[in-house]
Amino acid sequence: MSKVLEIKDLRYKKNHKVILDKVNLSLDNGKIVGLLGANGAGKTTLMRLIVGLNSKTSGQITVAGVESKEAIKSCVSTTYSLKSAFKDVFANSWLERTRIKDIVKFYQTVYPDFSLDKYQEMADFLALDSRQNLKNLSTGETEKLTIALTLARQVQLYLLDEPLNGIDIMTRKKIIKSIIQWKNEEATMIISSHYVKEIAALLDDVIIIKDQTIYEVDSVEEIQNKYHLGVEAYYEQVYGGGSADE
Numbered sequence: 128m129s130k131v132l133e134i135k136d137l138r139y140k141k142n143h144k145v146i147l148d149k150v151n152l153s154l155d156n157g158k159i160v161g162l163l164g165a166n167g168a169g170k171t172t173l174m175r176l177i178v179g180l181n182s183k184t185s186g187q188i189t190v191a192g193v194e195s196k197e198a199i200k201s202c203v204s205t206t207y208s209l210k211s212a213f214k215d216v217f218a219n220s221w222l223e224r225t226r227i228k229d230i231v232k233f234y235q236t237v238y239p240d241f242s243l244d245k246y247q248e249m250a251d252f253l254a255l256d257s258r259q260n261l262k263n264l265s266t267g268e269t270e271k272l273t274i275a276l277t278l279a280r281q282v283q284l285y286l287l288d289e290p291l292n293g294i295d296i297m298t299r300k301k302i303i304k305s306i307i308q309w310k311n312e313e314a315t316m317i318i319s320s321h322y323v324k325e326i327a328a329l330l331d332d333v334i335i336i337k338d339q340t341i342y343e344v345d346s347v348e349e350i351q352n353k354y355h356l357g358v359e360a361y362y363e364q365v366y367g368g369g370s371a372d373e
C-alpha cells in the first residue's frame with residue numbers, strides 16, 4: 128500500500144514554547160483516521176503544519192510523495208480554506224453580500240479538482256440552499272457547507288478539523304453519513320474531533336496526541352486486539368482514566 132503522508136522528526140516551536148516534538152507518522156492511502164487529543168494537545172497545529180499554514184521548526188513532511196508547500200496544497204483539501212474566508216466575511220463588507228453559490232463558483236475557479244456534481248449531491252443531501260447569504264448561516268449550516276466544499280475536491284488527503292463542533296445530534300449524524308458516502312476510496316481522511324464515540328465507527332486508524340507528540344498510532348482493530356478496548360475507552364485510558372474532552 129502506498130503512503131499518502133509521511134512525517135519525520137517534526138518539531139514545532141512557537142514563542143519559545145515547544146508545541147509538537149519528535150512527531151513521526153506514516154499513513155496509507157484509503158483510510159479514515161481519527162486525530163484525538165485533549166484541548167491544546169496540538170491537533171490543529173499538526174493539521175496546519177501538514178498543509179503548510181504553519182511553518183515547521185524542523186523535520187520533514189511529505190504528502191503523496193511531494194514536499195513543497197505549493198505541491199502539497201494541490202493534493203490536500205482542508206476545512207481551513209473556507210473557515211478563513213468566513214472570518215473575512217465579517218471583516219470585509221464586499222463579502223457580506225456573498226452567497227453560497229458565489230463561494231461554490233470561487234472554489235470551481237480556484238481548485239481545478241473541484242467537482243460541481245459531487246458538491247451538488249452533498250449540498251442536496253445536507254439541505255444547503257445556494258441562495259443563502261454566508262453571513263446569515265448558522266453554525267451547523269456553516270459546518271455543512273465547509274464539509275461539502277472540502278469533500279467536493281478530488282484529492283489524496285482530506286483534513287477535517289473538528290467538523291462536528293457546535294452541531295446538533297441530527298446534523299452530526301448527517302455529516303458523518305456524508306463523510307462515509309462521499310469519501311473517495313483511495314483517499315485518506317484525517318478527522319480531529321472530541322466526539323470520539325460518534326466518529327469511532329467511521330475510523331480505520333487512530334492517532335493520539337499527548338505530551339507534545341504522537342503517543343500512539345494504531346488501527347482500531349489493533350487497539351481492540353492489544354487492549355481489548357474500543358476507541359473511546361482506550362483514549363480515556365491514555366488520558367489517565369478521565370475524559371480528555373470535558
Ligand SMILES: Nc1ncnc2c1ncn2[C@@H]1O[C@H](COP(=O)(O)OP(=O)(O)OP(=O)(O)O)[C@@H](O)[C@H]1O
Nearest residue numbers: 141142144146164165166167168169170171172173
Ligand atoms: N500562536 C501561538 N502562540 C503560542 N502558542 C500557541 C499558538 N497557537 C497555538 N498555541 C498553543 O499550541 C498548543 C496546541 O494548540 P492546538 O490548537 O493545536 O490544540 P488542539 O489539540 O487543536 O486543541 P483543541 O482541541 O482545544 O482545539 C496549545 O497549547 C496552544 O495554546
